[in-house]
Amino acid sequence: xxxxxxxxxxxxxxxxxxxxxxxxxxxxxxxxxxxxxxxxxxxxxxxxxxxxxxxxxxxxxxxxxxxxxxxxxxxxxxxxxxxxxxxxxxxxxxxxxxxxxxxxxxxxxxxxxxxxxxxxxxxxxxxxxxxxxxxxxxxxxxxxxxxxxxxxxxxxxxxxxxxxxxxxxxxxxxxxxxxxxxxxxxxxxxxxxx
Amino acid sequence: xxxxxxxxxxxxxxxxxxxxxxxxxxxxxxxxxxxxxxxxxxxxxxxxxxxxxxxxxxxxxxxxxxxxxxxxxxxxxxxxxxxxxxxxxxxxxxxxxxxxxxxxxxxxxxxxxxxxxxxxxxxxxxxxxxxxxxxx
Numbered sequence: 491x492x493x494x495x496x497x498x499x500x501x502x503x504x505x506x507x508x509x510x511x512x513x514x515x516x517x518x519x520x521x522x523x524x525x526x527x528x529x530x531x532x533x534x535x536x537x538x539x540x541x542x543x544x545x546x547x548x549x550x551x552x553x554x555x556x557x558x559x560x561x562x563x564x565x566x567x568x569x570x571x572x573x574x575x576x577x578x579x580x581x582x583x584x585x586x587x588x589x590x591x592x593x594x595x596x597x598x599x600x601x602x603x604x605x606x607x608x609x610x611x612x613x614x615x616x617x618x619x620x621x622x623x624x625x626x627x628x629x630x631x632x633x634x635x636x637x638x639x640x641x642x643x644x645x646x647x648x649x650x651x652x653x654x655x656x657x658x659x660x661x662x663x664x665x666x667x668x669x670x671x672x673x674x675x676x677x678x679x680x681x682x683x684x
Numbered sequence: 685x686x687x688x689x690x691x692x693x694x695x696x697x698x699x700x701x702x703x704x705x706x707x708x709x710x711x712x713x714x715x716x717x718x719x720x721x722x723x724x725x726x727x728x729x730x731x732x733x734x735x736x737x738x739x740x741x742x743x744x745x746x747x748x749x750x751x752x753x754x755x756x757x758x759x760x761x762x763x764x765x766x767x768x769x770x771x772x773x774x775x776x777x778x779x780x781x782x783x784x785x786x787x788x789x790x791x792x793x794x795x796x797x798x799x800x801x802x803x804x805x806x807x808x809x810x811x812x813x814x815x816x817x818x819x820x
Contacts, residue, residue, distance in 0.1 A: 525808070525810065526765075528761070545760050545761050545763075545780070546760070546765070546778070546808070546814070548808045548809050562808075563805040563806045563812055565744060565803070565804075566805040566814050568712065568815075569712060571708070571710065571711065571712070572711055572712045572713065573707060573708060573710065579745070585744070586745070589744060590806065590808075
């Protein structure tokens with residue numbers, strides 16, 4: 491037999507807790523996360539094509555605000571040839587001094603994405619890219635794909651080496667493009683469990 | 685005399701070109717080809733990163749043998765990542781294996797104790813190693 495006064499006490503306490511926690515729940519952001527994003531970059535010149543891949547990019551996306559962040563470790567980029575990888579780390583990116591690169595920004599048109607409906611949504615990315623110790627504002631296009639409730643995304647950022655104080659000696663200058671195409675692919679965002 | 689000089693010159697040229705060709709086509713190293721710099725447990729490696737700057741100076745690009753408990757094994761675009769657990773539930777040790785390990789990794793199960801070796805890339809949410817192999 492349940493004591494009615496006890497039930498009343500428990501019920502009122504439940505209501506009280508609900509009253510205080512509900513507003514914070516509704517304000518909380520729905521966060522998506524992955525550790526398996528990919529960043530590839532491509533340098534195309536008539537003399538040589540160089541590409542490198544990194545399959546362990548962390549990315550976090552807030553559904554309501556459109557806030558988005560990427561982080562990548564520079565020494566994890568994999569090249570076809572050892573010399574390219576060594577020059578990239580030692581001479582150009584100085585990865586022992588600047589081991590990480592990040593993008594922090596916003597999807598400014600996140601409101602136009604209907605997360606409940608399959609489709610391909612164009613995105614506008616505004617934010618700050620930090621690499622080689624230099625932070626610069628970037629504004630680029632990307633897309634978000636919703637398919638059967640799964641979220642994937644991609645974007646391309648064109649990086650001018652001189653903007654990030656990366657100088658290429660003129661001897662190898664002809665082999666390395668001045669503008670590097672950086673492709674970001676997030677195969678799948680997972681709902682972040684608290 | 686002239687003949688000897690010519691032969692010497694030719695030999696140098698051939699050796700030089702051979703060296704340059706070898707250098708130019710050399711593949712990036714991996715845990716199979718490189719020697720071990722450090723042997724640590726997963727928890728010891730995590731603790732090194734309590735001070736990220738110091739850890740980066742000491743461990744970045746170094747090949748580390750890490751022993752720990754497998755938290756998860758997950759495919760990653762044609763290769764496999766093994767996550768080792770540490771005492772901090774938010775930080776694991778993630779080893780990105782080379783594709784040559786695709787067969788061997790099939791027998792690795794969560795909960796097992798394992799020793800892997802890889803090149804330290806630094807810390808994101810986990811401490812990341814790549815070019816990795818399974819040792820034991």
